[in-house]
Every structure is written in structure tokens, then in C-alpha cells.
Amino acid sequence: MRRMIWFIIVSLNGILGTAMLFMWVKCRPFAKIWDESLEGGWCIEPAKVITLYQWSAGYSGAMDIVLALCPWVLLWNLSMLKREKVGVAICMSMGVV
Template sequence: MDDYGPRLNVTIWSLTGVAALFLALRIYCKVWRGRPVRWEDAVLVASWFALATSCGLLSVITTIGYGKHNADIPPENFTSILLVSYIAGFFSILAACWSKISFAITLLRIVTTHRPKVFLWFIIVSVNLVLGASATIHFAQCWPTERLWNPHSPGSCWPRPVVIHYNIFVAAYSGFMDIVLALIPWAIVWDAAISKREKLSALFATSMGIL
């Protein structure tokens, strides 16, 4: 009997731990240098807690069969697994949305010209709209909502291809925005009056979003 639950737990908590390390180093460096902790830091902390909540919920349902083949999951656990997995997915969307907004706000403090500021505001608004719509559709695709985790209950859902295609678009747009946000600092840092070594260090740090 295959059970991918333990492997899932190791993977998601390893990645969440790495994110926590980078977040802690960011806050520590700001405090150590006497720099204020700003709104973008609060948004990033909220993003990490949303990610940790999603991982925690997934870990909970691995104890009742999540990660096993459907035939190996007790039938009475299916409803709980579906319900908790939808909630975990919602928090995962929030984490992705807030992390991008946090970095965009950080870049807004750095850029000094008009066009990049307008473009960053476009990113903030569009990410909110696209991922916000995804979070809404996550639960609104069925009515009553209970039909999401209880397929035998009365009601109706949107056509499955519509939801799948929009989710594919959201994933592609989210990934593209990660790349764009990682590349914007190149135009800012490359012309800065600092050494080449400092430029490369700053560009490496700000381009981590591509990963």
C-alpha cells in the first residue's frame, strides 16, 4: 500500500522551514541595522503564516489517508479530506498573493521614476484581482458550497474545464509575475553607484524569486 503522506510532510515543511529562515534573517537584519520594520514586512509575515496554515492542514489530513490511493482511504474520511484540502488550497493562494505584494511594496520604496512605480502598482492590483478571483472561485464554483466536499449533496458546480483552465492561467500568471518582480531590481541596482561585487550580491538576493 503506497502512502505518500510522509513524503509530502517532509517536502512541504522543508520548504516552509527555508522560507521561515529567510524571513527571520530579513527581520533580524533590519532590527540589527536599526531599520524600521515596515508594512511589507508585516504582509510577508502574514504570507508565511498563511503558508504554514496550509501546510499544517495538509499534515492533518495525511493522518486520515491523504497521500494514499483512493481505494486505501476509509470512505468515511473522504469528506473531511476534501473539506480540509480546499481550505488548505485557499490559504496557499493567499500566501502566494501576499508574498508578491510584499516584494512589490518593497520595490516601490526603491524606485524613483514614474513609469516603474505605475508598473508596480499594476502588478499589485492585477495580482490581487487574478489570485483573489482564484481564491473566490475556489469555494464559489459549487452551490451550495457543501457540494465541494460532499459530491452526493444536492446542488450544481461550474463545468470542470472552466475551473481547470482558469487555475492553469493563474499558475502561469503567478509564475510570470515572480520572474518580473525578480528582474525589476536589475534595472535599479545595475546603475547604482556601488561596487560590482555589491551589485552582484544585491541582484542575487533580489532574484531569488525566480526560484
């Protein structure tokens, strides 16, 4: 469980950091982002950047669901009343909302 959580942390930071970085490096010179009439320079295809943004948002959402399920796995083997386990797990999983 610990390795999985660390993998999620590292991979999310890498993917979302890359998507954030592409906001600033998708065009050279930088001003070409909002002024396409500038001579010279280049821009990455907008479709590729949008695909990266969509993929990173989907991965982030999937990892939110995985992290919301982690309390259920951790709490289920504790010696508590089943009613208490469910209540605590629901409260800990509210981050998915």
C-alpha cells in the same frame, strides 16, 4: 517602474483572489462540492475552474520572475563597483528561487 509594480500588485491580487473565491462558489449549494449526490443546485464545469487555477498560477510565476528582475534594473545605474552591483542584485533576486 513604480506603476509597473503597482499594476502587478493589483492584478495579482485580483486574479488570485478570483481563483480563491472560485473554490467556494463553484457549486451551489455549497455541500455539493464534496457530495455530488445532492439533488438540485449546480456546479461550474471542473475544466473551467482548473483552467482558471492554471492560468492564475502561470501568471503568478511570470510575475515572480519580473519582480526578481526589478533589482537589476534599479541597481544597474548606481555608482557602485560592478562586482557589488551583481552581488546585491543576486541577493535581492533570490525570491525567484
